[in-house]
Amino acid sequence: MRLLLKGGRIIDPSVALDMEGDLLIEEGQIRAIDREIPADEGLEVIDCRQKVILPGLIDIHVHLREPGEEYKETIETGTLAAVAGGFTAVCTMPNTKPPNDCAAVTKFIRDRAREQGHCRVYPVAAITVGQRGKRLTEFADLKEAGAVALSDDGHPVADAFLMRLALEYSRNFNLPIISHAEELALSAGGQMNEGALSTLLGLKGIPKAAEEVAIFRDISLAALTGAPIHIAHVSTKGACEIIRRAKEAGVPVTAETAPHYFSLTEEAVAGYNTLAKVNPPLRTEEDREAIIEALAEGVIDVIATDHAPHSVLEKEVEFAQAACGLIGLETALPLTLRLVRRGIINWLRMAELLSLNPARILSLPGGQLRPGSPADITVIDPELSWRVTPEGLKSRSKNSPFLGWEMKGAAILTLVRGRVAFKR
Incomplete structure (x- = not known):
């Protein structure tokens, strides 16, 4: 799978990176990060404008x-x-x-x-x-x-x-x-x-x-x-x-x-x-x-x-x-x-x-967005408003003291090894 995360705010604390740009994923790895990466045929493009891309x-x-x-x-x-x-x-x-x-x-x-x-x-x-x-x-x-x-x-x-x-x-x-x-x-x-x-x-x-x-x-x-x-x-x-x-x-x-x-x-x-x-x-x-x-x-x-x-x-x-x-x-x-x-x-x-x-x-893979590292990535919409309800929670149990709270910000895309594990 080849993905291009386009136009997001890319954050990598391992190198103090905070920039607007594109992130290219191929074969489960991050291939490139740049201000502008052109899309070619066979590349799935995901619009990440106004979104934040984190490890x-x-x-x-x-x-x-x-x-x-x-x-x-x-x-x-x-x-x-x-x-x-x-x-x-x-x-x-x-x-x-x-x-x-x-x-x-x-x-x-x-x-x-x-x-x-x-x-x-x-x-x-x-x-x-x-x-x-x-x-x-x-x-x-x-x-x-x-x-x-x-x-x-x-x-x-x-x-x-x-x-x-x-x-x-x-x-x-x-x-x-x-x-x-x-x-x-x-x-x-x-x-x-x-x-x-x-x-x-x-x-x-x-x-x-x-x-x-x-x-x-x-x-x-x-x-x-x-x-x-x-x-x-x-x-x-x-x-x-x-x-x-x-x-x-x-x-x-x-x-x-x-x-x-x-x-x-x-x-x-x-x-x-x-x-x-x-x-x-x-x-x-x-x-x-x-x-x-x-x-x-x-x-x-x-x-x-x-x-x-x-x-x-x-x-x-x-x-x-x-x-x-x-x-x-x-x-x-x-x-x-x-x-x-x-x-x-x-x-x-x-x-x-x-x-x-x-x-x-714990010496685990991840925590960075460098080319060559695993494409474990979280894309966040910091402005997305939602309410915590039992029906909306994926966990089998619902024991949260935050039930009924109005929240702002959520993951809209979670990639594990370059594959979409969750999409809101």
Whole structure:
């Protein structure tokens, strides 16, 4: 297939490129970028005037629920939601049933993604067997089977010595550790952010220290071992400060946050709204503003969705019994574009957060638009207005606190390996 994307605003953060022009795709690769590329016979031309062309978005933190909980999401439906949201690649977390703690499960995910996936799928395997925090998994086998990183996401590795070993061994296999930073002794039984609102609602709170203490420990272990560590779903001002100081000291740490942490606060829980129940919980306005500042300053490197589908069985129940998590693949882009429109970040920085940095941190293909690179491309209409409705979402689950929101901006074309994976 030969495609010519014509007249778009082309953004490539890897070379600080921001220009109006054309982009030529042949045989699944980017062939040329120029101010003007003439169209010849047999070339399909797509008008991209008033549109923005980015390296394909990469989400390094999703839950596709397969194997084991296909009634919530499957690799097929989750990747369809991904391409609809502009994502050309996703990294799926290991807390499936059974968990991805062995080569057989990793291979199953890769095989199913090849058969049914709409975008690239990269498995993140478990750090410990069964995600129970007692014994390390076989890192070499997981790497050979296709794992790109290791995490016990959903469960912290409570044993500091075991986490140290994991970091030391991870360096041998180029498998970055993704930390689910949570001190369970502080968070156990918690339902939302600890504060005046949790007291008013009569819900047990989760203090910010539950996240911050765990982040400090894992960063200290990264400094000790010299191994890189990636901190997942950062939600507090204090966590941003810890990460900032660690980076200034030269510790090999990177971090991500999710759109709900810079778009919502704990007030979304008022009325016992289970759609806004997540872990870590939504925090205060002060924390939300600190997250935004950290994104702009480079303290936080990545925006990842933590896409966590749940059915009505887990969400339409009493708040204390409701599962934590929300879907985010289809709303991440317009929520991030709000920061662009406010002038907090520019298009180049947005492409770093959603594409280039995820690729670099996990050594994935993509993140750039150079000739010869894979034609994983997202074309965005920044002015397209749409409303979030259950019927309009591609995900099998509909557990989004953004239902009913009016959004501005969306992916109108998602190309994976030069092929049209989604067209709006």
